[in-house]
Amino acid sequence: xxxxxxxKVMPDAQTVTAVKHWTDTLFxxxxxxxxxxxxxxxxxxxxxxxxxxGKPLLRAYSIASPSWDEELEFYSIKVPDGPLTSxxxxxxxxxxxxxxxxxxxxxxxxxxxxGKRLWMIATGTGIAPFASLLRDPETWENYDQVIVAHTxxxxxxLAYGSEIVEALPKDPLIGELVGNKLLYYPTTTRETxxxxxxxxDHIRDGRVFQTLGIPEWTVEEDRVMICGNLxxxxxxxxxxxxxxxxxxxxxEPKHFVVEKAFID
Amino acid sequence: xTYVVTDNCIACKYTDCVDVCPVDCFYEGENMxxxxxxxxxxxxxxxxxxxxDAIRPDTEPDMEKWVTFNQKYAERWPVLxxxxxxxxxxxxxxxxxxxxxxxxxxxxxxxxx
Numbered sequence: 001x002x003x004x005x006x007x008k009v010m011p012d013a014q015t016v017t018a019v020k021h022w023t024d025t026l027f028x029x030x031x032x033x034x035x036x037x038x039x040x041x042x043x044x045x046x047x048x049x050x051x052x053x054g055k056p057l058l059r060a061y062s063i064a065s066p067s068w069d070e071e072l073e074f075y076s077i078k079v080p081d082g083p084l085t086s087x088x089x090x091x092x093x094x095x096x097x098x099x100x101x102x103x104x105x106x107x108x109x110x111x112x113x114x115g116k117r118l119w120m121i122a123t124g125t126g127i128a129p130f131a132s133l134l135r136d137p138e139t140w141e142n143y144d145q146v147i148v149a150h151t152x153x154x155x156x157x158l159a160y161g162s163e164i165v166e167a168l169p170k171d172p173l174i175g176e177l178v179g180n181k182l183l184y185y186p187t188t189t190r191e192t193x194x195x196x197x198x199x200x201d202h203i204r205d206g207r208v209f210q211t212l213g214i215p216e217w218t219v220e221e222d223r224v225m226i227c228g229n230l231x232x233x234x235x236x237x238x239x240x241x242x243x244x245x246x247x248x249x250x251x252e253p254k255h256f257v258v259e260k261a262f263i264d
Numbered sequence: 265x266t267y268v269v270t271d272n273c274i275a276c277k278y279t280d281c282v283d284v285c286p287v288d289c290f291y292e293g294e295n296m297x298x299x300x301x302x303x304x305x306x307x308x309x310x311x312x313x314x315x316x317d318a319i320r321p322d323t324e325p326d327m328e329k330w331v332t333f334n335q336k337y338a339e340r341w342p343v344l345x346x347x348x349x350x351x352x353x354x355x356x357x358x359x360x361x362x363x364x365x366x367x368x369x370x371x372x373x374x375x376x377x
Contacts, residue, residue, distance in 0.1 A: 046287060059305075100287075105307075106312070247312075250312070251315075260309075
């Protein structure tokens with residue numbers, strides 16, 4: 001018999017160009033981008049390292065850089081006994097990682113119907129796909145207002161996101177597009193800060209709408225992207241449902257989308 | 265957990281799911297696809313892409329038999345890496361009840377030359 005299973009793509013190596021450690025548990029890094037790799041801002045790819053047995057150990061990572069960037073950026077937690085991140089956190093410029101060149105995902109502008117306001121709701125490293133979308137001109141062309149709601153345990157954990165958000169109005173490429181469309185709502189759950197508690201509670205009791213001076217969600221005007229831990233995703237999906245928003249997909253754009261591949 | 269392909273894929277085999285799978289875990293029979301439960305990373309991207317609504321998370325009720333079913337054929341059929349034309353019968357048989365009994369083929373897909 002001559003039945004052959006098509007060979008799977010062999011490890012695709014890319015070179016690490018920069019690494020930044022934000023806290024004991026968070027780091028971001030940049031790698032070379034395969035010339036042929038096209039992706040839509042908000043999508044994820046499989047990246048990883050070779051195990052001792054020579055097999056690849058891969059996890060889904062949202063691309064944090066915008067689609068026009070020459071390199072690819074990722075934002076990761078460090079789990080001391082995590083199979084991948086225990087080793088990945090030790091990479092330095094010049095090292096190679098595996099990057100499978102098949103970007104996919106539902107956290108894309110294409111999966112949403114046109115609207116007035118785009119809400120990006122994240123916990124922890126769930127800010128990564130939004131770091132990509134926020135630096136994409138299309139996001140700002142498509143919406144009148146973009147609301148970034150990021151919840152972390154501590155203020156330090158908000159730093160990666162706040163640095164990107166704060167740089168946007170001054171960005172040479174999209175600064176002018178951003179103008180005064182950007183609203184930022186960072187909250188902490190385990191440290192005193194200006195805004196405390198879970199974002200879901202702030203939506204439920206209306207605080208976020210009052211503070212930002214914008215209306216509550218409507219099917220006509222509001223679009224929501226969710227990328228966080230399982231509890232947050234469920235919570236926000238429930239709230240979306242209460243407001244009559246429906247979940248969209250690439251094949252059928254609607255009012256909100258959720259990243260299910262996110263693991264914190 | 266894993267996502268699984270259920271009976272409404274049978275005799276339709278649209279294959280839209282294959283293009284969005286980040287880990288290429290779809291395996292192709294003569295007239296159905298299955299997901300390899302050991303390779304699926306639960307990203308959920310394929311579920312809404314299926315025109316026949318045949319993909320389900322195994323967290324839904326009564327999915328154990330489909331996990332076993334997907335595992336069994338994923339180990340026997342060849343991997344499919346990119347989408348292709350649906351079967352001629354796709355539109356006509358999409359939504360037909362009991363296709364597992366009446367239409368399912370255990371044969372692997374024929375390899376492209």
